Amino acid sequence: MLTLRNLNAGYGKLTVIRNLDLSLEKGMIHGLIGLNGSGKSTLLKCISGILSPQNGEMLLDEMSFNVKHVGLLETEPYFYNGITGREFLNLFKDPDGKIFMADEWGSLFNIPLDKLIDGYSTGMKKKLAITGVIKTNRKIILLDEPFNGLDLESSRVLSTILPQLVTEGKIIIISSHILDTLKGICSKIHYLNDGKIQRTFTPGDENEIESVIFHELDQHLSKRIKSLIK
Numbered sequence: 606m607l608t609l610r611n612l613n614a615g616y617g618k619l620t621v622i623r624n625l626d627l628s629l630e631k632g633m634i635h636g637l638i639g640l641n642g643s644g645k646s647t648l649l650k651c652i653s654g655i656l657s658p659q660n661g662e663m664l665l666d667e668m669s670f671n672v673k674h675v676g677l678l679e680t681e682p683y684f685y686n687g688i689t690g691r692e693f694l695n696l697f698k699d700p701d702g703k704i705f706m707a708d709e710w711g712s713l714f715n716i717p718l719d720k721l722i723d724g725y726s727t728g729m730k731k732k733l734a735i736t737g738v739i740k741t742n743r744k745i746i747l748l749d750e751p752f753n754g755l756d757l758e759s760s761r762v763l764s765t766i767l768p769q770l771v772t773e774g775k776i777i778i779i780s781s782h783i784l785d786t787l788k789g790i791c792s793k794i795h796y797l798n799d800g801k802i803q804r805t806f807t808p809g810d811e812n813e814i815e816s817v818i819f820h821e822l823d824q825h826l827s828k829r830i831k832s833l834i835k
Contacts (some may be wrong), residue, residue, distance in 0.1 A: 607797040612625040635792065728756055
């Protein structure tokens with residue numbers, strides 16, 4: 606289990622994550638949802654080690670964990686210029702030395718691995734980055750808006766892959782603004798608002814999820830629109 610206790614994180618004097626407590630079981634896909642600016646990406650960066658928490662603790666099975674256990678897909682992945690998709694995947698190492706069938710994965714996602722990434726479309730780059738994260742074979746996989754830029758077929762492929770990965774005992778956390786996608790594949794969906802996890806939803810809570818989240822969104826929009834038309 607990945608446990609976050611009294612976690613605070615932010616940028617400079619700005620605190621985005623505030624006294625957050627969250628427990629994430631192994632062998633599950635956890636959804637993370639919230640309005641823009643609620644702290645979803647900040648939380649994932651914190652878990653991955655890109656961003657150091659201001660205070661609090663993060664434990665894996667009640668022990669401190671190394672960020673080498675974590676694989677992160679950022680919303681906008683970075684790629685070196687002048688390399689092919691295959692060369693990019695070769696940058697990722699599996700700590701257990703598991704054989705990775707690059708050509709088969711490339712075929713599954715329809716990625717031309719021997720072409721320069723510079724010529725890839727946005728969706729193709731996202732698929733390549735996802736494949737790289739899978740190749741690392743980490744215990745904890747963080748996916749920040751993984752469905753952004755994917756076409757219908759690729760979204761379906763990813764939705765089929767993720768449940769297979771958790772059968773190996775991995776913890777997968779998906780940040781997404783596509784609620785229907787999360788509802789279809791997540792064991793739990795955690796609602797992040799004002800820097801804290803406000804609610805955790807499980808299968809069967811679909812109507813309640815929409816009621817809580819859209820009520821918050823409607824209030825947010827109402828305040829903004831009123832300020833504009835005064």
